[in-house]
Amino acid sequence: MKRNLKKPILYLIFSGIFSTATYAQTAKSNVIQDNKLPELLKLKSEMTVNNELADRYKIQLFYGQITEANKVQKDYNSSFSEWEPKIVYESPNYKVWVGNFRDRLDADRALLKIKEKFPSAFVMKPER
Template structure:
């Protein structure tokens, strides 16, 4: 009789377990606003351009526009792996290199760039 009781108890437990697991299966439906993919794309662009997020850059030069143009041409002839730009901050034109995610990445690039531009330095631009 004890065996029958164990069998019935085990069978009822298994039937109950299967019933619960079947009852919890279902579908999940996610609805999102149509503008979300567009916003994510804009955020990605802003991060790449350095307008969003904490990024590091390297400055090669600060001075007049003609010299800045010469410096950026020289840089571009030597190094192509990091983006370069001329930025105007009153009263100087500045040549900035890269858009590095962390200081380690910027420091590695700086070691290479200092071979040709010894006055170069790493900095973190202020957010506008």
């Protein structure tokens, strides 16, 4: 008779343990989000699309006055179409930057081609 009672008692004990364990696994999460978060995420995605946050290499062709920077940009556009030039103002000079290279090796390969026309060009990594 003792043997017949052991099985139901063990069954009740194990079923009680597992039922409380599964009940203990339910939880609620309440996230409080700042109102500016969606706006900041949108701004970050725009900056990422424009490569303003990217940690990339560029080739600098020129720095100096705006009139000469425009001439260099026009001259570059007539010779190359692979990488888009951009005029950037950093006080007190205007700089002509070319490309947006993920690694130094790609930038150096492009520099070899560009140096044929612009011997003073060099690879740089702009600070943010």
